[in-house]
Amino acid sequence: MGAPSQVGSESSSVFFELEKSFRDLENERNLRVLHAGDLSHLYLNKKSEDYYANCRFIYIRSIEHYLSLFPAEDTLEVDVNTPANVSGWDLKKTLIALLKGNPEPLDWVQLKDPYAGHDEFPKSLVSFALEYCDPVRFALYHYNRLERQKHRFDGVSLTEIVPERLYDLIRSSLVLRWYNQNRYQGVPPSRLMEIAEATFIRPVLRGEIEELVERSEAGMIKDVVRPAGAINDLILSELEAGPALLARRRRAFTQETASQADRFFLKWAVVPKN
Template sequence: MSVTREVITEQLNRLEREEEIRILYACESGSRAWGFPSQDSDYDVRFVYIRPADWYLSIHDRRDVIERPISDKLDICGWDLRKTLNLYRKSNPPLLEWLQSPIRYAESGGTAQELRAISPLAFSPKSCMYHYLSMARGNFRMYLQGERVRIKKYFYVLRPVLACEWIQRHGVMPPMEFDVLAEALIPRDTELWRVIQELLARKKAGDELDYEPQLKTINAFLEERLSALEAASAAQPAAGGKLDDRLDAMFREALREAWL
């Protein structure tokens, strides 16, 4: 199946009918939203949905995730709004990324926009730095050791490292796009910038980036920054004000907007 925006919209509309839900927000996550897709990269569609009010009035815990692997190229996954708001109040980094994705497929009602507007109140520098550091350390340890490495994995370490750098400097959620992070945080007149840009051009052109000799310039940078950021993350502040009442009100308003 050829994946286009029309195909994605059709699949989201079908989910609304089959699951009896309203999709409040849908976006692209992963390498396409980060700005370094290969020609054969998957489409990772993520969405937030709400069910009718009676669904929530139950003594039973019910599944609050919808997952549909439509094809080898298209993966669609959504979270119920109540789950979403509970994760939001904990400064969940993937959710905060979804809300600022540069590729949006659907948005209805005011929920997503309000969540963006109050995100500084929910954002926790400490928990988000821990999240990105864990991602970077895991990929660095698994894929980028030895003389020959999984070279495309450099982006899956560089991006979270730069996200940590952004949080440390600015104290806010980092931009989703790799290019924005790199241009702001890596000096252009350096060997590191040149090596990264050459690798990025190859990836976007569809070159097969499998096992190749280690890029020592990038490895040296990553080793130094991972060590420094480890110490910096512990000093970051936690989230700010309490949002429970505001999120409760948002949930009720979303129910009214979607179904009344």
Template sequence: MHARIHAALTRLEASHGIRILYACEAGSRAWGFPSPDSDYDVRFVYCHPPQWYLALDESRDTLVFPIDDELDLSGWELRKTLRLLRGSNAALLEWLQSPIVYHEAADFRAVVQPQLPECFNPLAVLHHYQGLVRRGVEEDLLPEEVRLKRLFYALRSALAARWIRERQTLPPMAFAPLRVLLPAALQPHVDALLQCKASANEKTTVPRPELLVAFIEAEYAANQHARTTLPTPRRHDPTPALSALFRRLLGVA
């Protein structure tokens, strides 16, 4: 599959006249709990030749393609990416931590990662994860039989939000390091469900695990409170550094 992904990225560069700077896995395979039939969620950052940026009007800054069999492929243009980083976009912050990197040029991750502490806004990222927890609490985890996939989405998001509340640092992308925040009594339940998910398909359901759901509901309530009490550190404006990085990656600095 990796060869197919590399071939798809090469074709994209040729057909769209772009340079792909970074491509990574962004879904359950990167989080650490894939199912055998999980898609490959490939996300990439690309740039155009410098003259593309000199037009009076800005052009399309996103490339999205229909899911083809197992491959879900989409990407953001470099300027859009750096603007989203400035706004502490949670999805992008995850991409930049992905343990599965399919392609990298110009030492992209190495030169971008030093900007993360200045761009990370705890409240903004907490809000993102709280939205995912809300879906679990209000929709996905209500039936007596719940989709295993959706249970782990909600649990991972609850732990990421808890990480922000307790540590006020960027939460890791992978599920394994987040598990240190899970009460010891719940760890065996998670182990059993992970083992089940490793051999289940994306639509597999399990009886609602009441203890885990109660934990997620409690985290949801704690997050609601934290949205009004979480301190937001004052940071330097990252715009000058990101602008310099933009020029460097375009090769015009």
């Protein structure tokens, strides 16, 4: 795995430091990192000067660990020697979350420039989700994210909001529209601009999203921002479509689903490193 930019730059230094941190983590904690990436890639194409890495990773321990009456925690917070927030989920927790309708791990494995992991794991996890998870539940996860921010709307417009939260609202709104346009089949792209390209939206909305991303990458947005008109309309539109989504039928959780999740877990518990 190579650094995402020129060697010697600050972002390359952060990349190599985090890459080393994950190697050390595997050795010190007796686990394997299946995938590790930076959440900033969901929204931005390049780092701003005040870039702060926000890493998420999926890991698995030895089979013997899961036979214990007192297994270790299924989440990890990792201290690293660089400005970064680093946390991870055990594969068992990851699979249960997906089956319950939390699509975030699918976003993590689509992150570019991974710091660590197995080359085949991202494709394998996405394939599992396509076969056994419920797109309607995934869509509801994004709708609930919008619903939790509904109080921020002053009449018919969104009040000022921090950029990171606005990115989440835009991306969740686009994901909801993507699911609707694709009849709730498939897994949408994770990155903001990729989901915008994959979704049929008005040119004015696409332009507002591109401008917001460009301003963020240039370091022009430091505190809070008020979304432009088309972005505001997008979020409101998907909130208004909520009742129809809530009425959709969910896929049943079956014994076959549980068995396939077990098989997937055991496969990756014994797969050797790259």
